[in-house]
Every structure is written in C-alpha cells, then in structure tokens.
Amino acid sequence: MAELTQNEKRLLATLETEKRADAGHLAAVMDATPEAVVQWAHLAQDKGFATVERIVSTEFTLSDEGKEYAANGLPETQLLRNILPGTMLDDLKKQPSFRIGFGQLRKKGLIKVEGSNVIKTPGASTEGDEAALKNPSLTDPKTKELIKRGILQLSETVKYLIAATPEGLALAKKGLDLREETGTLTREQIISGSWKNTNLRRYDVTKLPKKAYPGKIHPYQRIIGEMREILLEMGFTELYGEIVQQSFWNFDALFQPQDHPAREMQDTFYLKETLPLPKGFENVKAMHISGGETSSTGWGGVWKEEKAEQCVLRTHTTSLSIQHLAQNTRPPVKAFAVGRVYRRETIDTTHLAEFEQLEGIVMDENVSFANLLGTLREFYNRMGFESVRFKPSYYPYTEPSLDAEVYIDGIGWIEMGGAGVFREEVTAPLGIMYPVLAWGLGVSRIAMLRLGLKDLRLLHKSDVAFLRETPSYRQMKGGI
Numbered sequence: 001m002a003e004l005t006q007n008e009k010r011l012l013a014t015l016e017t018e019k020r021a022d023a024g025h026l027a028a029v030m031d032a033t034p035e036a037v038v039q040w041a042h043l044a045q046d047k048g049f050a051t052v053e054r055i056v057s058t059e060f061t062l063s064d065e066g067k068e069y070a071a072n073g074l075p076e077t078q079l080l081r082n083i084l085p086g087t088m089l090d091d092l093k094k095q096p097s098f099r100i101g102f103g104q105l106r107k108k109g110l111i112k113v114e115g116s117n118v119i120k121t122p123g124a125s126t127e128g129d130e131a132a133l134k135n136p137s138l139t140d141p142k143t144k145e146l147i148k149r150g151i152l153q154l155s156e157t158v159k160y161l162i163a164a165t166p167e168g169l170a171l172a173k174k175g176l177d178l179r180e181e182t183g184t185l186t187r188e189q190i191i192s193g194s195w196k197n198t199n200l201r202r203y204d205v206t207k208l209p210k211k212a213y214p215g216k217i218h219p220y221q222r223i224i225g226e227m228r229e230i231l232l233e234m235g236f237t238e239l240y241g242e243i244v245q246q247s248f249w250n251f252d253a254l255f256q257p258q259d260h261p262a263r264e265m266q267d268t269f270y271l272k273e274t275l276p277l278p279k280g281f282e283n284v285k286a287m288h289i290s291g292g293e294t295s296s297t298g299w300g301g302v303w304k305e306e307k308a309e310q311c312v313l314r315t316h317t318t319s320l321s322i323q324h325l326a327q328n329t330r331p332p333v334k335a336f337a338v339g340r341v342y343r344r345e346t347i348d349t350t351h352l353a354e355f356e357q358l359e360g361i362v363m364d365e366n367v368s369f370a371n372l373l374g375t376l377r378e379f380y381n382r383m384g385f386e387s388v389r390f391k392p393s394y395y396p397y398t399e400p401s402l403d404a405e406v407y408i409d410g411i412g413w414i415e416m417g418g419a420g421v422f423r424e425e426v427t428a429p430l431g432i433m434y435p436v437l438a439w440g441l442g443v444s445r446i447a448m449l450r451l452g453l454k455d456l457r458l459l460h461k462s463d464v465a466f467l468r469e470t471p472s473y474r475q476m477k478g479g480i
C-alpha cells in the first residue's frame with residue numbers, strides 16, 4: 001500500500017466529516033488553498049483513497065452591447081418594427097439601428113429590397129434570436145451566432161468535487177496519525193527517548209530523487225575531442241601553432257597576392273608588431289613577381305617585404321599547415337590542427353569574429369585528388385554525417401579547389417569547408433616535390449548540427465540550462 005503523506009491524511013480525515021465536497025469548501029476547512037487541496041486529492045486518488053471529479057460549467061454573460069439589446073431588442077428587431085408597407089430604403093437609413101440591423105435582416109432573408117422600397121418577407125420575425133438572447137443554449141445555432149457577434153460571452157468555471165473512496169473512509173475511521181511529521185530528530189529527542197512519541201516521516205522509496213547534474217566536458221570541447229580522435233585514428237599527427245602570425249605565413253607563402261581583398265584591414269585583424277621574414281623568403285617573393293623557376297607567371301607587379309612582415313591574428317589555420325610543410329619538405333606528411341582563427345565579421349547567429357577550424361594536410365609521392373575526396377568523406381562519415389558531396393570552388397593556394405557539403409534531414413546540403421591540392425606556386429618555393437592535399441573545415445558548424453543549435457553563440461556562453469541538458473559523451477553512448 002502506497003504511503004499517504006501528512007496532507008493526504010488530513011484530507012481524508014476532513015472528508016470523513018465533510019463527505020463529498022467542493023475543493024474550495026475543503027480548502028476553507030483545512031486552511032489551505034483550493035489548488036493544494038486538488039493536488040492532494042489527486043495524489044490520494046492515485047493511491048485509491050479518494051475520487052476527484054472535474055466539473056466544468058458554462059455560463060453565458062451579456063457584453064455591454066448585449067445588455068443594451070436585451071433591454072431594447074436586437075438591432076434587427078428594432079429595425080423590423082419600422083418596416084411597414086410602403087417603407088422606403090431612404091427612410092429606413094435614418095434609423096440608428098440601420099447600420100447593424102439592415103445587414104442582419106438581409107442575411108436572415110427577412111426583407112427584400114425592390115427598387116427604393118423595403119418589403120418584409122411573409123412571416124418575418126426575429127423572435128428566435130431574441131429567445132436565444134434571453135435563454136442561450138450551447139447547442140442552439142442562434143446562440144452561437146450571438147457569441148460570434150460579441151453580444152453573448154461564454155465563460156467556463158471549473159469545480160472539483162472530492163470524496164473519499166470506501167477504502168479511504170475505512171482508513172479514516174481506523175484513525176489516522178495526524179500529528180505533525182518529524183523529518184529530523186534532535187540530539188535531545190534521541191537521548192531522552194522522546195523520539196518514540198514522534199510521528200516520524202517515512203522514506204518514500206518510490207519518489208525520484210532530485211536530478212543531479214554532474215560535471216562534464218563542455219559539449220563543444222567534447223565534439224572537438226571526437227574530431228581529434230578520429231584524425232589520430234586515421235594516422236594523422238597533431239600540429240599546434242601561434243595565434244599571432246606573420247602575414248608572410250598567413251598569406252604570402254600561400255600565394256595570396258598582396259592586394260588580395262582578404263588581406264584588407266576590414267577583413268583581417270592587424271597588429272602593430274612585425275616579424276623579420278624567414279630564410280628563403282626570396283623564393284616566395286620571386287614566385288609572386290614572376291613565377292620563379294616554374295612555368296607560372298606569378299601575379300606580377302611589386303611585392304613588398306614590409307607587407308609580408310606585418311603580424312595578424314591568423315585568419316585561417318592554413319598558416320600552420322604551410323609552416324609545417326616548410327619544415328618538413330620530405331614525404332610523407334600527414335598532419336592536422338584544430339585552432340581558433342580571427343576575422344572581422346559582423347556577429348550574428350551563424351557568424352563569429354573568432355571561430356575554430358580543422359586544418360589538415362597530406363603530402364606523399366602518389367596522393368591524388370581522389371585521396372582528398374576519400375579522406376574528407378571518411379572524416380565526415382565518422383563524425384556521423386552519412387551523405388557528403390563536393391562542389392568546385394576557388395582558393396588562391398589550391399588547384400583544383402572544392403567545398404565539401406553534408407546533407408542534413410530537414411535542412412538540406414550545408415557547406416562545411418574548403419579543400420584542394422596546393423598549387424605549384426605554393427609548394428615550389430618551399431622545395432616540395434610532391435602533391436599536397438589540404439583542407440580547412442568549419443568546426444562550429446559540425447557542433448551546431450550535432451547539438452541541434454540555432455544560435456552559434458550558445459557554444460561560447462555559460463548557459464547553464466544548455467550545458468546541463470546537453471548529454472555527456474557517456475550519455476550519448478547510452479549510459480546514464
């Protein structure tokens with residue numbers, strides 16, 4: 001038998017004398033609110049000791065307009081009184097009831113207009129409508145019409161009738177312990193033994209405990225961790241690098257012309273600092289001006305060392321890939337980096353001025369464009385995106401270039417990042433003789449899709465509800 005709480009016991013004891021009663025009345029007797037009484041009654045009902053009846057009664061009231069019509073008749077009734085044989089439309093228009101009444105009479109088919117005369121149809125009467133106004137009924141179409149016209153209003157009142165079941169009454173008759181329950185015993189009560197006379201609150205083992213929110217890894221960090229794990233499993237090594245980069249590595253070494261719009265102040269965060277150019281920068285310079293030793297013609301024009309020396313907050317993690325290649329010109333190279341990048345963006349639900357990229361490169365004797373597509377597909381598949389497709393794109397440092405897209409049910413194809421094979425203009429100045437596959441993917445996109453977020457900013461807010469309700473890694477794998 002389920003335990004009764006103190007309040008449920010009090011309710012049963014009250015019902016023993018009050019019999020079947022309204023929650024409002026019981027509330028007054030028990031010095032409680034009707035809402036609380038209804039709640040206790042429902043709990044007692046679940047345990048089989050009480051019954052709760054919900055009684056909805058409807059009541060019709062007259063609006064201000066309705067009150068006037070109840071006294072003087074509906075506008076159509078008032079107007080109808082004025083229609084006598086030979087009544088002209090123009091006379092009728094002078095009546096105050098004309099505005100509403102005329103339309104109603106026509107709608108009900110009680111009058112006809114013939115030339116400038118208005119004629120009552122035989123037996124025309126509004127008695128039914130007047131009756132509905134005086135004695136409305138829920139099933140009467142005329143009443144419904146008056147409600148629609150705002151003349152009558154319908155209000156509902158809900159009452160709860162509460163009674164004890166025979167089991168509940170039997171329990172109440174046997175006598176219920178109505179003493180205040182004791183939840184905590186004091187030292188004195190224990191020593192003196194007076195605890196024996198207290199009404200100890202029982203444990204309710206059927207009650208769910210308060211939800212606990214244990215500490216866990218931030219959902220965004222968890223997803224980044226998953227990506228890193230996948231790439232490590234695929235045989236990549238991880239790269240790390242500075243956030244502040246020289247323009248030389250962020251742009252020039254990637255064959256991005258010095259007048260490229262992405263290099264402008266409005267797109268990139270520049271710092272006051274400069275750094276001396278690395279050894280061998282002349283090769284990059286020559287490539288920009290004339291194509292160096294290769295068959296390329298370069299970009300032509302001038303190439304300024306001062307521009308290449310300027311420091312920026314890296315605009316992409318490709319600046320790390322290219323430095324890694326410069327230091328590792330022999331195959332094989334298979335590396336990735338996850339890092340924050342910075343661009344002057346207007347912040348909104350899908351754009352931030354600082355965001356994360358997942359960068360990767362593969363350099364080896366025989367790697368091809370097909371390997372690039374295969375690697376990206378494999379990565380997205382392992383991240384849980386089943387459908388992946390590629391479309392041609394453009395980056396100054398790759399040829400061919402592509403953008404990868406994944407398909408999300410209910411959304412469609414979503415662009416996830418860029419990739420390509422590094423151009424000779426990028427690899428030759430570093431002395432690299434083999435193809436380099438490269439990509440830079442959006443990380444927060446993946447997180448947004450995986451977590452079902454509509455606003456990217458949530459990833460960076462300490463929104464406790466979001467953090468609590470987002471399942472942990474273990475919960476995602478089916479644990480608790």
Ligand SMILES: N[C@@H](Cc1ccccc1)C(=O)O
Pocket residue numbers: 315316317318395398417418419420438439440441
């Ligand atoms: N750096 C590019 C992505 C990319 C990386 C490597 C090769 C091609 C494209 C971007 O930020 O969008």
